[in-house]
Amino acid sequence: MVFVLHRGSLEDFLPLARQVTRLINEQTGLEVAEVVPVKRIPKTTSGKIQRHLLEENYAAGEFDAELRELAALRAARQGPEVGSRTAIEDKLKNICDAALGGKRVDIHDNLFEIGASSLKLIEIHEQIDREYPGKVDLTELFDFPTIAELAQHLQSKLAPAA
Numbered sequence: 001m002v003f004v005l006h007r008g009s010l011e012d013f014l015p016l017a018r019q020v021t022r023l024i025n026e027q028t029g030l031e032v033a034e035v036v037p038v039k040r041i042p043k044t045t046s047g048k049i050q051r052h053l054l055e056e057n058y059a060a061g062e063f064d065a066e067l068r069e070l071a072a073l074r075a076a077r078q079g080p081e082v083g084s085r086t087a088i089e090d091k092l093k094n095i096c097d098a099a100l101g102g103k104r105v106d107i108h109d110n111l112f113e114i115g116a117s118s119l120k121l122i123e124i125h126e127q128i129d130r131e132y133p134g135k136v137d138l139t140e141l142f143d144f145p146t147i148a149e150l151a152q153h154l155q156s157k158l159a160p161a162a
Contacts, residue, residue: 003054006037010069013037014077017070022112026142029118036063037070075104088151088158095127096147107147132158 002020006013017035024032042053057063085093089107096105099120105111111121125138135157136150144150 001055001058002032002035003038003041003058004035005039005041007039010037010066011073014070014073018110018113021115022110025112025115025117031117031120032115034067037066038063086151086155088154089147091131092128092147092151092154095124095131099123099127105147107151109147110145111141112145128154 002024004013004016004020006016017037020035021032024030036054036058038054042050044050085107093105093107096111096116100114100116103114105114111124116124121141122138125136125141128136132154136154140153141150144153
């Protein structure tokens with residue numbers, strides 16, 4: 001959980017939440033379950049952050065309404081997928097959906113922004129390697145962080161072999 005001081009609209013918070021998720025994921029490999037906007041960070045009289053109060057407030061449901069609204073905004077922005085996908089995109093999307101169970105993954109979503117941890121990336125890479133042995137290096141998931149980009153890259157590697 002990441003609590004971020006934010007006093008603006010929730011719509012303005014969405015890009016910030018994605019960026020926080022991506023940066024934490026890229027820099028530490030940790031999976032961010034939720035980025036929670038808070039209007040006030042509780043502190044002691046000496047100025048230390050009272051993390052336990054944020055945790056207690058979260059557990060008590062204090063942020064539920066905002067989190068539901070954020071989920072609705074994300075879904076509305078994402079909308080239905082349009083256009084046809086290639087066979088490679090379909091396979092990669094199925095692999096990512098299975099590895100990231102519970103998260104809605106669009107082929108244009110940055111895997112880091114949706115919170116794919118380093119362990120999940122390894123799992124995704126292992127599945128890709130089963131489908132396309134030796135064609136994708138783990139580091140290429142960082143270079144091509146969306147399903148669409150990775151599929152295009154993979155297609156370019158497969159084309160000379162075809």
